[in-house]
Amino acid sequence: MAAPMPVCIPGRKLCKESDTHLPGTGTYTRNGFIYSSLVGTIRETTDESNVKTISVIGKENNSIIPYIDAIVVARVTNVNPRFCKCEILSVGKHHLQDAFRGMIRKEDVRALDRDRIEMHKCFRPGDIIIARVMSLGDAQSYLLTTAENELGVVSALSESGK
Amino acid sequence: MPLDTRRLTGPESSQSPYNFAPVNKLDLTQLDKRPDGRSIKKLRPLFLRTNVVSQARGSSYIEMNETKVICAVYGPREVLRREDFSLKGQLTCDFKFTTFSCRQRRQYQQDSQEKDLSVLVLEALEPAVCLHKYPKSQINIFITVLQHDGSALSAAITCASVALASAGIEMYDLVVASSAAICGSVTLIDPTAQEEDALLKATVKPDNNAGSVTVAFLPSLSQVSAISSDGELSFEILNKSMQECVANCQKLYPVLEHTLVKHQQELEAGRS
């Protein structure tokens, strides 16, 4: 095992914020300094122009929630002519402990020929889909879209259930 | 918990045998000799560990001699009730004494004291959590006091902040809390239940200070996130004991730090 990485806790001052030191994930800035906001190990990444990004890596499967532009895996629960509802099972590579509710509106199913979409021909309850988060949506659910080549249903059962 | 009618309930009105027992009176004139042998300025030893509830996202257990508190953190998860919706993240807290935690048996249902304490814990933690990072979701904190021997509120706040940190919730700082009981010109740090009780029931003369104060502190930002006091106190004494509590919070901070570093190292060891 490599030498133990330095561990920091929330509120620990890491370094001064400057043009060469930028705050990354798991940090926040206050009064020109970068502080840690997580329990975890410090990671420094340097890009080609010699700018360092300071981030703190906490436990894996971090307390993640769906965010705008994230690719999510979801299961369809309910389909009607105007939209379909689904539950978001994972965000990026991270599996969610508790599912979040999502919704795909009819016009967000595909990019072309939007007027001729028939929802029940696109989705059926139980389908596993890959989608992108469009917006945080309303009080009920996140708004998702499948209008990209890589997105859509990835796993489904036939009508006879096989 | 709803009332279970099949459960054998006691008679409608009953009294604790302790009401008839001779009162274990604390000698309020000789406060420098505390029953557990501590000096008035000394804190009780603090035992803290994380990962005690395997199902929760984060959890911790705290022990200050006979005061024992366990805390679990769940979430961030979806807000189910439409009325509770907000774009900022929400923190909820459920503070409960177990029925057997105190001298008198407590009820299953959350009573008004427990509700009041829940609000106080929330107020202490809210300034420390980066709630804007969790839009549309809520983080639930459940605190159970297993055994109450004084300073339960400060133990709960400290415990909950460690549980939040171990859950990987982004925070500006940890929260450490400490309490003091005041009698006359004497300030007892980290009082036990017996000392708290004695002060509550003491028939002190008017113009005499008697009460208690709890302070929650953000150590690296050096800000007070919550403060609450009971009893009748003069301005000077309250101010002085508040400063003492802040100093004690700073003394406890390394214990929290050590616990969380150990928590992280165990995690890394498990990974590799």
Added chain:
Amino acid sequence: MGDAGLSEAEKTFILHSVQDDFREDGRGNEDFRHMELETSLISNTNGSARVRLANTDVLVGVKVQLTPVDPERPEVGRLEFFIDCSANATPAFEGRGGEELGSEISAMLTRAYAFPGAVDFHSLCVLPGQQCWLLYVDVLLLECGGNLFDAVSIAVKAALFNLKIPNVTMTKDEGGVELDLSDDPFDFKRLDVSGAPIIITVNKIGHYHVVDASEKEEECSLARLMLGVTEKGTITAMRKEGSGSLDPNSISDMMEVNTRFLCLPGI
């Protein structure tokens, strides 16, 4: 609290007005609004009072009842607070909406009155070990215009001052003691409220401390300190409220601002 829905510009305006010590309604940072206080309004209560602080309107009724003593404290009477957040005040209180605020206010009042000198608790005990007076202090919020806690506490103190407790005569017979309540409306005793606390809230807006904040000003403040203070200058309950945190020194300053208002409790 603080649900006026202010825009950023309005917030900045209030922030600046506080900076210049000249608030929206022409007050300085440490001025109270004009207060109206009435007592003996409701004939069905044993004591009542109404406080109007600009837009804040609070009505308090106290009813007394004989009840068995608390076995843990057999020599004293009890006080019980209940706050009714009527939907008249704001539609947000409809249904269970006001419950949280109500229990917060009653918890603060209970704590502020939980010391032996608040009122003469011993005089509220009719028969030690058996019967005592239980005072139901019921507060009705008629209108919310900021600074509720202070207004409620002043109204409660006034209602307790106004309280008329009927005299009780005791006769001993073979079965025990018989209590006889006086029918004469003029045969009553008063409660000494000189030790009763009132609550003073200091809001931190920007770097300044403001008392008696209006609803708009409350929305601009991230943290406030509430103190129960008595005429003698002692502090009987303290609580920080709001999502912000405070510097220890600024708490001391705020406490000082608080104690400067001690002339007020002498209603």
